[in-house]
Amino acid sequence: MIFKVYYQENRFEVPVRENTQSLYVxxxxxxxxxxxxxDRNYNIELVQLLEGNHLEYEQSSQNYEVESIE
Structure with missing residues (x-):
C-alpha cells in the first residue's frame, strides 16, 4: 500500500500549512x-492511505517518488 505522509521538518515546529512537506511511503x-x-526529526501531521483515483492523481505528479520499507 502507498501512504502519503504530511509533516513538518522540525519535530518542535508548530504545524503551518505553508511549511508542510509530504512524502510517499x-x-x-x-x-x-x-x-x-x-528516527527522523519530523512532526508528522497525517499519514494518509492512497488508493483508487486519489493514488492515480498523486502518481501523475512530477514530485511523486516512493520510499519502500524493506
Missing part, C-alpha cells in the same frame, strides 16, 4: 510507516 500499514520515520 510503500508499507503494509500506517504503523509501519510511523515506525520507519521515527
Amino acid at each position: 510503500e508499507a503494509a500499514s500506517e504503523r509501519e510507516v510511523r515506525h520507519h520515520l521515527k
